[in-house]
Amino acid sequence: xxxxxxxxxxxxxxxxxxxxxxxxxxxxxxxxxxxxxxxxxxxxxxxxxxxxxxxxxxxxxxxxxxxxxxxxxxxxxxxxxxxxxxxxxxxxxxxxxxxxxxxxxxxxxxxxxxxxxxxxxxxxxxxxxxxxxxxxxxxxxxxxxxxxxxxxxxxxxxxxxxxxxxxxxxxxxxxxxxxxxxxxxxxxxxxxxxxxxxxxxxxxxxxxxxxxxxxxxxxxxxxxxxxxxxxxxxxxxxxxxxxxxxxxxxxxxxxxxxxxxxxxxxxxxxxxxxxxxxxxxxxxxxxxxxxxxxxxxxxxxxxxxxxxxxxxxxxxxxxxxxxxxxxxxxxxxxxxxxxxxxxxxxxxxxxxxxxxxxxxxxxxxxxxxxxxxxxxxxxxxxxxxxxxxxxxxxxxxxxxxxxxxxxxxxxxxxxxxxxxxxxxxxxxxxxxxxxxxxxxxxxxxxxxxxxxxxxxxxxxxxxxxxxxxxxxxxxxxxxxxxxxxxxxxxxxxxxxxxxxxxxxxxxxxxxxxxxxxxxxxxxxxxxxxxxxxxxxxxxxxxxxxx
Numbered sequence: 001x002x003x004x005x006x007x008x009x010x011x012x013x014x015x016x017x018x019x020x021x022x023x024x025x026x027x028x029x030x031x032x033x034x035x036x037x038x039x040x041x042x043x044x045x046x047x048x049x050x051x052x053x054x055x056x057x058x059x060x061x062x063x064x065x066x067x068x069x070x071x072x073x074x075x076x077x078x079x080x081x082x083x084x085x086x087x088x089x090x091x092x093x094x095x096x097x098x099x100x101x102x103x104x105x106x107x108x109x110x111x112x113x114x115x116x117x118x119x120x121x122x123x124x125x126x127x128x129x130x131x132x133x134x135x136x137x138x139x140x141x142x143x144x145x146x147x148x149x150x151x152x153x154x155x156x157x158x159x160x161x162x163x164x165x166x167x168x169x170x171x172x173x174x175x176x177x178x179x180x181x182x183x184x185x186x187x188x189x190x191x192x193x194x195x196x197x198x199x200x201x202x203x204x205x206x207x208x209x210x211x212x213x214x215x216x217x218x219x220x221x222x223x224x225x226x227x228x229x230x231x232x233x234x235x236x237x238x239x240x241x242x243x244x245x246x247x248x249x250x251x252x253x254x255x256x257x258x259x260x261x262x263x264x265x266x267x268x269x270x271x272x273x274x275x276x277x278x279x280x281x282x283x284x285x286x287x288x289x290x291x292x293x294x295x296x297x298x299x300x301x302x303x304x305x306x307x308x309x310x311x312x313x314x315x316x317x318x319x320x321x322x323x324x325x326x327x328x329x330x331x332x333x334x335x336x337x338x339x340x341x342x343x344x345x346x347x348x349x350x351x352x353x354x355x356x357x358x359x360x361x362x363x364x365x366x367x368x369x370x371x372x373x374x375x376x377x378x379x380x381x382x383x384x385x386x387x388x389x390x391x392x393x394x395x396x397x398x399x400x401x402x403x404x405x406x407x408x409x410x411x412x413x414x415x416x417x418x419x420x421x422x423x424x425x426x427x428x429x430x431x432x433x434x435x436x437x438x439x440x441x442x443x444x445x446x447x448x449x450x451x452x453x454x455x456x457x458x459x460x461x462x463x464x465x466x467x468x469x470x471x472x473x474x475x476x477x478x479x480x481x482x483x484x485x486x487x488x489x490x491x492x493x494x495x496x497x498x499x500x501x502x503x504x505x506x507x508x509x510x511x512x513x514x515x516x517x518x519x520x521x522x523x524x525x526x527x528x529x530x531x532x533x534x535x536x537x538x539x540x541x542x543x544x545x546x
Contacts, residue, residue, distance in 0.1 A: 042130025398542025
């Protein structure tokens with residue numbers, strides 16, 4: 001990709017917006033639609049992007065190139081109209097594996113919602129939760145936003161977009177270095193202090209960016225998608241927005257048969273708090289959200305349902321009896337304790353059903369030769385299955401593997417040391433919520449992703465010591481332990497929802513796997529499952545179809 005020159009770097013957002021407006025006008029559209037599209041996809045509206053890019057890039061730009069007063073007036077007017085709101089229908093969003101689609105209860109995405117309103121440093125919720133990235137962010141889209149805005153898009157802010165809040169960002173080259181983790185892996189820096197009275201101490205920090213300390217560890221994490229929230233029981237990778245409450249608290253959900261009682265506040269209350277925390281932290285806003293703004297944001301994001309709708313190889317994921325896509329997902333039942341691994345279903349009392357995924361059973365054996373009619377011999381040269389049916393059969397086999405391929409799970413904090421279940425499991429043991437792939441009760445586990453052996457040079461590494469035993473552990477992210485202070489919680493992260501995966505690579509909390517085949521191979525090596533090459537391909541195809 002060629003760099004924009006310094007002469008035009010600050011004006012490039014306006015030029016791109018003007019080109020987009022011209023194309024839309026030729027199709028019966030308008031500059032307003034271009035601005036609405038930009039807001040939905042995580043960038044600033046056209047005029048806002050121009051203003052935002054030109055201010056910090058003044059020293060780099062040739063000031064002899066200026067926009068006309070007429071153009072400025074037009075784009076400013078478009079920005080005002082976008083701010084007033086324009087409900088627009090969700091549209092298929094292309095990705096490397098086909099297209100993803102979002103549904104809403106109203107059938108529209110209301111861009112007047114506070115979710116899209118810039119706050120504080122210019123960010124809105126949509127800055128890190130964009131429709132075209134599965135309501136998260138992805139490196140390729142971020143790189144596009146960086147190029148278009150000369151690094152001035154609101155997502156690029158030192159507070160947490162940079163590898164260190166002290167990183168120099170005066171020039172374009174400095175910005176590329178400062179925002180490298182965001183640009184290459186889609187990682188936001190989460191700053192957290194060591195908890196008071198923790199069972200462990202920080203004895204060594206190896207931070208390539210020279211910032212992290214016990215006062216503020218730098219933890220690099222992928223923004224979780226702000227869609228499919230109806231299927232979550234835990235908020236944030238480390239559950240920091242999921243509160244435990246006393247039994248009997250209104251609306252609380254309690255773990256069945258837990259002794260002592262273990263109950264959680266509603267996800268809705270956690271989302272309200274999360275919205276405010278994000279505006280104060282990520283957007284550096286000087287004021288609190290109003291109660292009405294909080295409610296509007298939560299209602300908006302709670303109504304989003306996203307799934308892959310087409311496959312580049314298998315075609316529509318709702319054809320020939322399959323029930324992929326967002327429409328079926330939006331009708332999928334979910335409640336606290338549905339199909340729970342340990343206690344069974346909290347409402348029906350049915351035992352755990354490992355066949356949690358059941359969308360593609362109709363596609364089994366589509367690649368098999370057709371059976372001859374009764375009384376006829378099979379042909380000497382059976383007809384070959386179409387490429388589409390071969391792809392569909394692979395997805396169906398992957399679903400079966402996900403549900404039924406057993407392996408032994410070992411040394412997984414939060415699972416093998418706490419759950420009263422056999423260690424012989426399948427993928428659906430953790431991703432057990434039917435056709436969603438989340439876990440219906442809070443489950444945070446350490447599968448080893450943050451272990452020192454998997455550390456890459458761009459990640460900080462922390463050495464923690466048990467205050468009683470003297471045992472040490474090296475990790476790139478202590479996870480849940482920074483919330484609880486417990487030694488046993490080091491490295492534990494939430495079990496995420498799996499729908500819409502193809503839209504939001506890379507994967508795991510630290511973006512350490514660039515594609516879904518890499519995710520499958522990680523589990524295969526970690527638990528010595530023994531998958532064949534074909535099984536890796538089938539499981540990967542299934543995950544891409546979610």
